[in-house]
Amino acid sequence: MMDSKRYEVAVILINYNSSAYTQQCIESIIEKTASDLNYQIVIIDNASQKDDYLSLENYINSKKHPNTQLIRNHINQGFGGGNMLGVHYSNADFYAFVNNDSVLMNDCLSIIIKTMKSNAEFGICGPFAYKENGEMLPTLDHFASPAKEFFGRNLLEKINPNYYPKRTIKYTQPQRGQFIAGSFMVVNATDFHQVGGFDTNIFLYFEETDLCKRLRTINKYAYLIPEAEFIHYHGISTPQNTAIKTELKISFLYVIRKHYGYFWHQILLNKLRLQFFFKSIFKPKYWPIFKVLLAGAPLSKSLKLKQKIVD
Numbered sequence: 484m485m486d487s488k489r490y491e492v493a494v495i496l497i498n499y500n501s502s503a504y505t506q507q508c509i510e511s512i513i514e515k516t517a518s519d520l521n522y523q524i525v526i527i528d529n530a531s532q533k534d535d536y537l538s539l540e541n542y543i544n545s546k547k548h549p550n551t552q553l554i555r556n557h558i559n560q561g562f563g564g565g566n567m568l569g570v571h572y573s574n575a576d577f578y579a580f581v582n583n584d585s586v587l588m589n590d591c592l593s594i595i596i597k598t599m600k601s602n603a604e605f606g607i608c609g610p611f612a613y614k615e616n617g618e619m620l621p622t623l624d625h626f627a628s629p630a631k632e633f634f635g636r637n638l639l640e641k642i643n644p645n646y647y648p649k650r651t652i653k654y655t656q657p658q659r660g661q662f663i664a665g666s667f668m669v670v671n672a673t674d675f676h677q678v679g680g681f682d683t684n685i686f687l688y689f690e691e692t693d694l695c696k697r698l699r700t701i702n703k704y705a706y707l708i709p710e711a712e713f714i715h716y717h718g719i720s721t722p723q724n725t726a727i728k729t730e731l732k733i734s735f736l737y738v739i740r741k742h743y744g745y746f747w748h749q750i751l752l753n754k755l756r757l758q759f760f761f762k763s764i765f766k767p768k769y770w771p772i773f774k775v776l777l778a779g780a781p782l783s784k785s786l787k788l789k790q791k792i793v794d
Contacts, residue, residue: 484793487574489574490521490523490550491521492520492521492522492579493522493575493579494525494579495525495566495569495578495579495581496508496524497529497556497569497580497583498528498529498580499583500535501583502542503538504583505583508583508584509524511586512581515588516588516590520590520596523551523574527556527566527568528553528554528555530793535596537730552711554572557762557793558793559790560683560758560787561687562687563686566580568622575672577599578670578672578675579633579667580666580669580776581667582715585666585713585715587712588613588682591610591667594667594693595608595610598706605706606695606699606702606704606705607663607668607695607706608657608663608669608702608705609664609668609708610704610707610713611708612712615714615715618728620715621651621665622707623705623707624660624663625647625650625662626661626682627689627735627738628739628743646661647663648663651708655709657706659704659705659706662695662705662794664691667713670698678701680694684782685734686730686785687731688730688735689734694740714749726786728772729775730785731770732776734785736755739751752776755776756773756777759772
């Protein structure tokens with residue numbers, strides 16, 4: 484049941500077989516967030532194994548954290564679908580979509596929301612990210628596009644640094660980019676609703692670039708807020724394997740077709756086909772990816788359609 488109380492921000496977390504990280508993330512939110520910020524936490528368990536879900540449920544019940552709700556999703560709906568379910572159970576002016584393998588280093592939520600309220604064009608914002616070893620983790624990035632695929636990030640940043648700001652420097656002031664990494668994104672709820680939220684056709688990857696591209700159509704832009712900082716234990720819930728790498732290509736080509744049209748979709752599809760054909764000759768593990776590309780990398784090959792209902 485959705486909480487009838489109105490909050491300033493709803494923090495939406497997705498748990499998928501990683502309850503220990505979710506618990507750590509919740510603790511950091513409660514510890515670092517200012518007491519005068521009115522927020523709720525909505526956790527969507529995306530059809531985890533029962534033991535992992537029960538561990539998280541026991542933690543929530545034992546801690547009795549205020550304004551915290553755990554929802555059991557009986558089928559894994561991926562990143563976009565899981566977060567949209569979280570939106571359904573939220574009642575707030577802002578949404579903070581935070582990966583469960585994140586730990587806040589300071590009061591990220593208050594810092595970002597205060598900044599967004601004072602700047603009308605700040606449509607979706609994220610904090611500065613670090614890896615668990617203290618290394619910088621790029622937060623800004625450039626849209627998936629034909630230009631990026633053919634020229635690469637580095638050349639684009641040299642040719643047009645205003646449109647393609649450098650990803651790997653430590654900014655000291657808010658910096659506009661093309662999109663913010665999906666590990667920690669704060670967006671005004673009204674703007675999010677206006678552009679239709681996450682595209683749930685996408686199971687994993689490129690959800691944030693798609694969302695940020697649509698927000699630009701209403702003159703809302705992506706900004707890094709470097710004063711806010713967090714640690715991201717990158718990739719905990721999605722270990723790399725052939726199926727995940729295949730999903731990456733399916734999502735990429737879907738977003739290209741959606742935003743750049745059939746022509747560029749076909750050009751980049753054939754580029755990937757050629758690339759993975761030669762990769763497969765030397766490394767047979769790439770054959771499954773090549774076969775999906777040969778079929779056109781349709782959404783019908785997505786992991787989304789392979790999910791099963793669980794108790």
